[in-house]
Amino acid sequence: MTVRFLHTSDWQLGMTRHYLAGEAQPRFTADRVDTVRTLLALALERECSFVVVAGDVFDHANLSPQDMGRALEAMRCELPVLLLPGNHDPLGTGSLWDSPAVRDGLPDNVVLLRDSDPVQVLDGVQVVGAPWRTRKPDADPVAPALEGLEAEGTVRVLVGHGMLEELDPDASSPVTVRRAPLEAALADGRIHYVALGDRHIRWPQDGRGAIQYSGAHETTSFRETGLGLVLEVQIDPQAPAGSQVTVQDHQVGRWRHVVIERELDGPEDLEALAAELDAQTPKERTMVKTALRGALTVGQAAQLDELLESQGARFASLEAWDRHTDIVILPSQEEMQEISLGGFAQQTLEELRERAWQPERERAEDGSPEPIAAEELSEQAEQEEMLREPAPPAEHETAQDALRLLVRLSGGQRA
Numbered sequence: 001m002t003v004r005f006l007h008t009s010d011w012q013l014g015m016t017r018h019y020l021a022g023e024a025q026p027r028f029t030a031d032r033v034d035t036v037r038t039l040l041a042l043a044l045e046r047e048c049s050f051v052v053v054a055g056d057v058f059d060h061a062n063l064s065p066q067d068m069g070r071a072l073e074a075m076r077c078e079l080p081v082l083l084l085p086g087n088h089d090p091l092g093t094g095s096l097w098d099s100p101a102v103r104d105g106l107p108d109n110v111v112l113l114r115d116s117d118p119v120q121v122l123d124g125v126q127v128v129g130a131p132w133r134t135r136k137p138d139a140d141p142v143a144p145a146l147e148g149l150e151a152e153g154t155v156r157v158l159v160g161h162g163m164l165e166e167l168d169p170d171a172s173s174p175v176t177v178r179r180a181p182l183e184a185a186l187a188d189g190r191i192h193y194v195a196l197g198d199r200h201i202r203w204p205q206d207g208r209g210a211i212q213y214s215g216a217h218e219t220t221s222f223r224e225t226g227l228g229l230v231l232e233v234q235i236d237p238q239a240p241a242g243s244q245v246t247v248q249d250h251q252v253g254r255w256r257h258v259v260i261e262r263e264l265d266g267p268e269d270l271e272a273l274a275a276e277l278d279a280q281t282p283k284e285r286t287m288v289k290t291a292l293r294g295a296l297t298v299g300q301a302a303q304l305d306e307l308l309e310s311q312g313a314r315f316a317s318l319e320a321w322d323r324h325t326d327i328v329i330l331p332s333q334e335e336m337q338e339i340s341l342g343g344f345a346q347q348t349l350e351e352l353r354e355r356a357w358q359p360e361r362e363r364a365e366d367g368s369p370e371p372i373a374a375e376e377l378s379e380q381a382e383q384e385e386m387l388r389e390p391a392p393p394a395e396h397e398t399a400q401d402a403l404r405l406l407v408r409l410s411g412g413q414r415a
């Protein structure tokens with residue numbers, strides 16, 4: 001007997017992103033619910049028998065009644081859909097799962113994995129959940145679900161949420177998911193597959209092994225560069241050990257996070273940036289963060305502003321990543337000549353130019369800028385950056401602004 005099902009996780013329905021302004025946020029919210037419909041339709045099409053959602057079904061407990069109602073309605077289908085409470089939507093005091101709207105509003109095909117009692121989904125097939133019972137558990141949230149399971153010929157899918165030890169950046173975290181108990185249970189046939197959630201990017205990428213993360217169905221941060229995936233999992237308990245599980249991924253997401261990192265030092269670089277932005281598709285579902293560095297003339301800087309402004313209106317969002325943006329704007333020789341000043345004023349102009357050059361010289365001394373570290377793209381880093389006070393302009397920035405203004409006033413730049 002072969003068992004086929006769909007593994008997904010981290011829908012985090014109701015999620016908001018601070019960089020989505022105006023109509024983009026409601027569209028993001030609605031699309032992420034729509035993608036749930038898409039993946040359930042895919043499960044039917046692929047003749048899956050059930051769907052497991054490995055935690056973080058909802059982003060938080062304060063969805064509007066409409067958002068909650070639409071999300072619940074999207075889960076209605078002809079297949080059993082098993083939901084696991086994760087760290088974003090744990091059980092316990094004030095849990096959203098205990099609110100009347102959810103408790104009474106779950107469609108009949110939806111099963112909430114409130115405990116680790118095996119749920120019989122088919123003859124000889126069980127799903128065992130390892131729900132987050134509190135907001136702050138103090139131990140491995142997955143291994144306890146194995147207690148009391150015996151190898152008795154039943155095909156079992158364990159559904160859990162948390163970071164496996166090799167993926168957890170915090171080695172001392174009490175909630176790290178230990179691999180050893182899972183491997184032991186797989187080896188002696190107590191379980192056959194571990195459907196994990198918490199990591200929003202599919203893992204392992206080669207799709208090998210019986211312990212897997214599906215990743216989120218729709219991208220949630222600039223750390224996740226591809227489209228959202230779901231996993232179609234097939235278990236053949238009669239197959240030889242090591243080849244009982246096969247996993248195939250399917251793209252279901254439609255939104256993308258893109259970081260564009262570029263050196264801009266002249267018209268060719270501006271053209272290349274314009275082409276790169278233009279090639280993004282579909283723009284209305286793409287969120288871009290730019291990390292631009294380099295030195296531009298006042299005229300080129302005006303072109304850059306114009307480019308970002310006109311493209312900005314086409315994207316779901318297009319924002320400069322302040323910490324990684326460092327453009328020195330200096331008048332070219334021609335632009336300097338346009339500002340015809342005499343005596344004392346001319347001397348001040350030269351001084352301004354001298355000060356404006358400062359970071360460019362430092363850069364030449366330090367060599368290439370530091371690359372963006374993966375940690376900087378985490379949700380936490382993003383939140384910290386949002387809370388940080390903007391730094392007051394440095395002296396060179398003030399000097400550059402003054403020069404830009406002078407060039408514009410002199411009529412050298414008519415943009």
Ligand SMILES: [Mn+2]
Nearest residue numbers: 010012056198
């Ligand atoms: Mn999550």
